[in-house]
Amino acid sequence: MTSSSSALQPFQAPRAPFAAFADPALGRLHPEPESAHRAPFARDRDRILHSEAFRRLKHKTQVFVDPHGDHIRTRLTHTLEVAQAARALARRLGLDEDLAEATALAHDLGHAPFGHAGEEALNEVMAPWGGFDHNAQAIRILTALERRYADFDGLNLHLTTLEAVAKHNGPLLKPGESLDALPWALREASKRIDFDPWRQSSAEAQCAAIADDLAYNTHDLEDGLRAEFFTLDDLKPLPLIGECLAEIDRLRPGLDPERRRHEALRRMFGRLMEDALRESLRRIAEAAPRTPEDVRAAPFPLVDFSPHIRRELKAIQQFLFKRVYRHYKVRRMAAKGQRALREAFDSFLADPLLLPEDWRGPETETTDSEAARARRAADYLAGMTDRFALEEHRRLTDPSFRA
Structure with missing residues (x-):
């Protein structure tokens, strides 16, 4: 893959006519004055x-x-x-x-x-x-x-x-x-907000989705390397990252392992970003949207990777699934976490008084449905950090652990 730095110089593009704007007709669920100094x-x-x-x-x-x-x-x-x-x-x-x-x-x-x-x-x-x-x-x-x-x-x-x-x-x-x-x-x-759920999201939301794909496909490789689930040389047969490794080894033979890893992943990130920009610019030119509504009405996302890169990312995701997400060390900790959440949920549903006071809601069953109690327990558990969830499980199940 050849360098494209001369074709994609960083700059602030003029505001596109299809960029989202804060339509006053939509506003917020609860009316309040807008900020005098922030959009x-x-x-x-x-x-x-x-x-x-x-x-x-x-x-x-x-x-x-x-x-x-x-x-x-x-x-x-x-x-x-x-x-x-x-x-x-x-x-x-x-x-x-x-x-x-x-x-x-x-x-x-x-x-x-x-x-x-x-x-x-x-x-x-x-x-x-x-x-x-x-x-x-x-x-x-x-x-x-x-x-x-x-x-x-x-x-x-x-x-x-x-x-x-x-x-x-x-x-x-x-x-x-x-x-x-x-x-x-x-x-x-959706009873209060019209999400228009059958149509595309705004172009800005599509940027966030592509950025998510770009980030995790790159950094999950790096974290797998740091965890020693595989080596850099194990990545050589893969598309994208394998090409970047070959390029580094050709240009800087004998580079120390840490810099070699960083350089390869940095170049992979850059290639993904450039591909997303090129493909998105191509789709936008083809669709010629004039308003944010044109973006939502499009039959496909206007911000995306090219089909070629999508295929290459699929191969990387298959590797990550096998070598990281299904690694026995990851699965063991995940199983412990799942067991802690299930058992804590069962305890809270059976006795809502085990919840902190501000999470209990009505204390009489005539005013509090099982569905409401279940949702409060799920909300409480979902908001926890990993560490706090494990500690809360111990408080509920281990007599020696201080409540």
Whole structure:
């Protein structure tokens, strides 16, 4: 693959006519004066950044549960990398950078402890009451569970921002599907918010989705290397990263292992970014959108990787699935986490008085349904960090552990 630095110089593109804007006709769920010195999407970004849910990402699993190495990613460091890439994409495409960054910062807020394993456990125990979905839970956090303001629950983000978070991975429903097919939390939110679930997301939300793919495909390789699940030479047969390794070995033979690893992954990240920009510019030129609504009405995302890179990423994801996500050390910790969540949920559902006082709700069964008790228990558990979830499980099950 040849260098393309002369063709894609970094610059601030003029604002595109199809960039999202904070339409006053949509506004926020709870009317409030807009900031005198911050644009609405910048204000949303700042509210997300200062939320408790965002801070908890520091100790939530990305891939490795409660990692001991200081350089292994957590859900927080992953999110910051996604936000940087989303903003860079939006800048080059002439989109609203604040909305792209806000979407990226919020995209993983709803993750349970222990990553996707924790989500599977909560979805299993919540099956009788609508299940659990981390993307839907993010909307629940943003509209209900954060309690920081005197006049409303949630962060009261602009409805365009909420739509971007809800749909950053694309349409929520397939043609012909009804709202009943939405995850429970999104179905509840849709009673107050029109997510337009059958159409594409904004271009800014699409930037966040591509940035997520770009980030985790690169850094999960790096974290697997740091965990010594495989070596750099094991990556030579793979597309993208194998080509980058060959390039480094040709240009800088004998480079020390740490720099060799960093250089290869850095080049892979750069190639993914350049491909996303080129493909997106091509799709935009072909579709010629003139308004944000044109982006939503398109039959496919306008911000994406090329089909060629998508195929190469699939090979990398298959490698990661086999060598990282299904590694016995990862699975052992995930199984412990799932067991802790299931057992804690069962305890809280059987006796809501085991919950902290501000999570109990009504204490008489005549005013408190089983579904409401189950949802409160799931909300409480989903908000935990990995470490706190394990400690709370011990408080519930280990007589020697201080309650």
